[in-house]
Structures are given as structure tokens and as C-alpha cells.
Amino acid sequence: MSVVQQKAKLADIVRRDGGRGFSLTPTVTVYLALLALLVVGSILVGLNGGVLLDQGGILNILTRSTVLGLVAVGQTIVIITGSLDLSVAYLVGLCSLVAAETMAGSDGMMVPGVLLALGVAAVVGLVNGLVVTVLKVNAFIATLGVALILRGYLEDNYTGPAGSVPRAFQHLGFDRIGPVPIGVLLMLLVAAAAWWFLKRTRAGYHTYAVGGDIDVARLSGVRTGRTIVTAHVLCAVAAGLAGVFLASRLGSGAPYVGTDAGYDLESIAAVVLGGAALAGGRGGVVGTIGGVLILATLDTIFDDLAVDPFFKDVVRGIVLIVAVALYARRKLTRRSA
Amino acid sequence: MNAPTTWRPRLAEGTAPVLAVLAVLLVALAFAGPAYSEPTGYLALLKRAAPLVLLAIGQYFVIVSGGFDLSVGSLVTAEVVIAARLIEGDDANTAWVIALLLGFGLLVGLVNGLVTTKLLVPSFIVTLGMLLILDGAVFLWTGGAPRGALSPSFRVFGRGGVDLPVVGHLPWSVVILLAVLVAAVLFMRGGTGRTLVAVGDNENSVRLAGGRVDRLKVLAFALSGVLAALAAILLGGFAGVSAQVGEGLEFRAITAVVLGGVLLGGGRGSVVAAAAGALTLEALFSLLNLLGVSGALESAVQGVIIIAAVAYAALGANPRLRLRPRAGTPEPAAR
Numbered sequence: 001m002s003v004v005q006q007k008a009k010l011a012d013i014v015r016r017d018g019g020r021g022f023s024l025t026p027t028v029t030v031y032l033a034l035l036a037l038l039v040v041g042s043i044l045v046g047l048n049g050g051v052l053l054d055q056g057g058i059l060n061i062l063t064r065s066t067v068l069g070l071v072a073v074g075q076t077i078v079i080i081t082g083s084l085d086l087s088v089a090y091l092v093g094l095c096s097l098v099a100a101e102t103m104a105g106s107d108g109m110m111v112p113g114v115l116l117a118l119g120v121a122a123v124v125g126l127v128n129g130l131v132v133t134v135l136k137v138n139a140f141i142a143t144l145g146v147a148l149i150l151r152g153y154l155e156d157n158y159t160g161p162a163g164s165v166p167r168a169f170q171h172l173g174f175d176r177i178g179p180v181p182i183g184v185l186l187m188l189l190v191a192a193a194a195w196w197f198l199k200r201t202r203a204g205y206h207t208y209a210v211g212g213d214i215d216v217a218r219l220s221g222v223r224t225g226r227t228i229v230t231a232h233v234l235c236a237v238a239a240g241l242a243g244v245f246l247a248s249r250l251g252s253g254a255p256y257v258g259t260d261a262g263y264d265l266e267s268i269a270a271v272v273l274g275g276a277a278l279a280g281g282r283g284g285v286v287g288t289i290g291g292v293l294i295l296a297t298l299d300t301i302f303d304d305l306a307v308d309p310f311f312k313d314v315v316r317g318i319v320l321i322v323a324v325a326l327y328a329r330r331k332l333t334r335r336s337a
Numbered sequence: 338m339n340a341p342t343t344w345r346p347r348l349a350e351g352t353a354p355v356l357a358v359l360a361v362l363l364v365a366l367a368f369a370g371p372a373y374s375e376p377t378g379y380l381a382l383l384k385r386a387a388p389l390v391l392l393a394i395g396q397y398f399v400i401v402s403g404g405f406d407l408s409v410g411s412l413v414t415a416e417v418v419i420a421a422r423l424i425e426g427d428d429a430n431t432a433w434v435i436a437l438l439l440g441f442g443l444l445v446g447l448v449n450g451l452v453t454t455k456l457l458v459p460s461f462i463v464t465l466g467m468l469l470i471l472d473g474a475v476f477l478w479t480g481g482a483p484r485g486a487l488s489p490s491f492r493v494f495g496r497g498g499v500d501l502p503v504v505g506h507l508p509w510s511v512v513i514l515l516a517v518l519v520a521a522v523l524f525m526r527g528g529t530g531r532t533l534v535a536v537g538d539n540e541n542s543v544r545l546a547g548g549r550v551d552r553l554k555v556l557a558f559a560l561s562g563v564l565a566a567l568a569a570i571l572l573g574g575f576a577g578v579s580a581q582v583g584e585g586l587e588f589r590a591i592t593a594v595v596l597g598g599v600l601l602g603g604g605r606g607s608v609v610a611a612a613a614g615a616l617t618l619e620a621l622f623s624l625l626n627l628l629g630v631s632g633a634l635e636s637a638v639q640g641v642i643i644i645a646a647v648a649y650a651a652l653g654a655n656p657r658l659r660l661r662p663r664a665g666t667p668e669p670a671a672r
Contacts, residue, residue, distance in 0.1 A: 137647040148640030152633060
């Protein structure tokens, strides 16, 4: 114990001397890691006779991060309140189905389809939030339960893709404005909105306060229940948007599109990679996007190198554990100082 | 602090409701299916439930000490795939492969525990990472699909049994299950087990009182790993080799433990209740099956009951808890 404290003091002194202005927050770390990854990846892919960061490569990385980015941005808000949402993967599939089946190929139904899908998502988020706050069920169990209910509904009613989106709606999935795909812009727009919500609004500050210490927040007059419910609804709507985007991309709704990609655990991994604390109160959208980009870059590099797909999972697992171990180490030194 | 005085409140806190539900389900099974008019029907249920009960007991150790183990499902898959690949259907390989499997489970548990305690990574993340690593590594090694075959002598633990004069055919899995359960109960009543629960309740006070918190947490993960290996041996024998054998088992085991009234976040709940929770879950699925409810709705039912069980534990069961704000959420060290 005393050794740890001494080390911590030493680290604190070093930090105080050298660390003015530019501090190595998790957000900065994650982008430095991304940069390092891009450099190493470029070299590896270059040695293999390819180019990682030409226009196609960059677009590839961005396109890969679109859906996970949408889900992870929502997940960030929930995790900051100290909650989490395991139901997003099935919700993505459900919303893609709702959107595609409502549209049923007709142009006129595009707006109702999107609105209905987002409405369904909001209701699921509301249920999540209410189960957590009113029934006082642990968020892990509450959202796992809702996820299982959604899964039962999907398995009972669908065996494969259903519904179809009109051609006009597929523009969302495939068109570009200049060089940038619309989907990427959508994702960045949602991320910017979430950033604004978290950093510039009262409700956003409350989100951090509730995650930091819920009792202190309550005693300070924050309506903690309302804050948690809001976070869950926003998270679900973000997942709903991901589902709508996937419907546009696939041309129909697919029940297991979310779970096949493992968006539930993957989005949590991205958020945590971005420097958020699972216990809540710490983290941010900018870091999360960095985490998503790291995962997408890893994928792209491995594809370019034609690495065995199963190897990706191994690396992902290691990256996740190492990253969080590094953050935890820093937090330890900071806290005990 | 002699045994009866501490046993009673525990029984009242989480074990009684789940045992009541289990009893109702078992009686309902007797009415719903002719197979359950004899003890053999229940033995078959116990045999089916054995792997999940083992996983639930392992998960209980981790949860009661304040952690999560999400890696058990992929660990079960990994173990079964490894067993098939190494045994190649040859009986001569059975013994050393079983030893290796248990060793591998122990190793995975130790790594989970050491990373959690020494590198201070939340167990949710550690075991999530382990899940990814195991999923990837096993199929990297086998080249995408399970290969090889299990030997008959390996499968005997999951399928076979011993004929006894009174009870008739007693499956090995039930014998193993009972042995593990008795050992787990004795362990939890001993000093180490009690300290483990205390770690889940308030880690800092255990540390200040001189308890070896890190060592206990590592022990919990190691036990979970070994029990997952044991469950894999039973499941492999019972269900055979597939890449999906362990799918979703981690969440099912957590469901079972929570159904047994064990508090996520640690510090409360008994191992018997966790085992009863697993048996209840399996009995419920059997009942739904007999009643002709589609298998697809199984997960929806599972979802409703875990929410209901935890909500009941947080709100209804104990008026004392109702007064305490947000008693259902894990707030380690908050109290």
C-alpha cells in the first residue's frame, strides 16, 4: 500500500510539473493510439503491397464505423449515467424490420417508416429506463431481460429478412455528398448532437452527475430517475437510427443484423475503449468515436492483410483489456494522490 | 456466529421464494407430462439441468464477490471444441484430455481473476475481452469449424449413469452435480466462503480487516473457470460437439443466479439458491415445452422472469429494502 502511495505521489509530482496545458486524458490517448495504429497499419499493409490510407481505404474505415458509431454514441450516454444497454443489438434488428415493413417498397411511406421505427425504439428505451428506475432492477438485468423479450418476439415472428425499402430510400445507405457517404455524415451529426447534449445542456450535466454519484446528485436536486430514463430513450433512438440505416443499406429488414455483428457488447467495448468508466460519470462522445474508429481500422487492416477473421476477435479482446488496464492504472495514480 | 443463526436469515432472504417457485414448477410438471409421474422423469430433468447448475454455482462465486463472468459461455464452447480436436474419437486420450480441460478452465479463470485484481480492469470488461479471445482463438486453431470427435468414454459423464438398487438408473452428471453442490455449500459455510461474500458486500472493510481480497476474487474466477470446464465435459457428452454449444450460456447462468435472489454487485445470496435458480429455469423451459409454447418464445419468457425476479427482490420481498433508495442497483462500497 505504502509503495503504491509513494509511486502515486511521485506520478502526481511529475504530472504537476510537466503536465500543464496538455494532459493525457483518455480521449487524447485514444486518438494517439488511433494515430499509432494507422501508422503501423499503413506500414504493414504497405509491406504487403497495398495502401491503407488511400481514399478507398479511408472511406472503408468510415463506412465500417457508421452503424457501430451510431449505436456506441447512444451507449455512451447510458454508460455515463452508470447504466448500460444490452438490448441495442436486437433493437437494431427490430427497427430495421419496422422501417422496411412499414415502407413496403412505396416512396410515400418513407417518412412514416422512419418515424415509426424511431418511435418503437423510443418506447423500448422508455421501457428500459422505467424498469431500471421504477422497478429498481439492475440495468444489466433490466436490459438483458428486454433484449431476451425482443429476441423472443423476433424468433417467433421472423425467420429471415422481411419488408422492403423503396429505391429512393436506399440513397441514404449508398449516396455520397462529395467524397463522404451520407451515412457517415448522419453518424457524425448524431455524435455532434450527443456531444452538444452532454457538454452544453443542463440535462447533459445531470447525466454526468448521476453517473458520478447518484446519491449526491439526488441530494443536489437532480431528478435522477428522469435523467436515467432520458439516457435510455436517447440510446434506444440512436440504435433505432442504426436499424433504419441498415434497412436502407440492405434493402430490407433483417432480424439478426444487430446480433450477428454483436452490437450490444461491441458498442460497450467501443465506449470503454474511448475512455468511459463502466461505473459511470466519466467518458464522452469524442472518445467513443475514437474507440469506434480504432475497431474499424483494425478490421480494415486485417482485411487488407487477409488475416484470418477469427484472429480479429482475439486482437479485439486483447486491445480492450489492455486499453482499460491502462486507463485504470492512470485513474489509480490520480485518485490516490 | 454458529451455523443455524446465519443460515436462517439467508434462507429467508433469497432462498425461500425460489424454492417455492421451483416446488410449484415441479408439481406442475407432474400434471403436464406423463413422464414426470415417476422419479426417472425428474432425474432426466436434473441430468439436463446439471451443466447449467454447475455454471450457475461458478457464476455465483464471482457474482457474490462483486464481479461478473461473461466468458463462461465461450469457455464451454472452447472446451468442447478442444476436447473433440484432441480426443479424435480415441478412448485412450480421454483421461489426459479431461485433465487438460479442467486445467484450461482453471487457467482461464486465473487469467480473468488476475487481470481483474492486478490490472484493476472491471470484471465485465475482462471477461468480455476473454469471451472475444476464446471465441476467436478456438476457431482460429480449428480452422472455422469444430473437428474431431469425442470418445465414448468421454461422453459417458454426460450420458451414462450407474444402476443403483433403490433409485434405479442414476446419471453420472447428477452424481457430479450433487458432489459439487455439497462441496460448494461446505465451502460457503467455511471461513473462506464467508469472507468471499463479505468482499462482495464491502471490499474495503474486508481489506482493512486483513482479508486477502485479491486472492479471494481470483479464487472465485478460478472456481468459475473450473466449473465451466466441468459443465463443458457434461454438455459435450450430453449434446455432442458443435460450435454453438455454449452460446448464451453466460447470460443464462447469470439469469439463474439472479433468479436465486443473489444480488448483482455482490454481498448477498446463497449458493443453494443460485443452484435452485438454475434448476427452476430448466424446469420452466421443460414445462413450457410440454405446454406447447414455441421454443422461440423461450427467451422472451426468460426475459420477463429475470426482470420480475429482480424487481420482486428489489421492491416486494422486503419492506426494509423498499425504504432504502435504489437497493436493486449494485453500489459496492456505497453502504
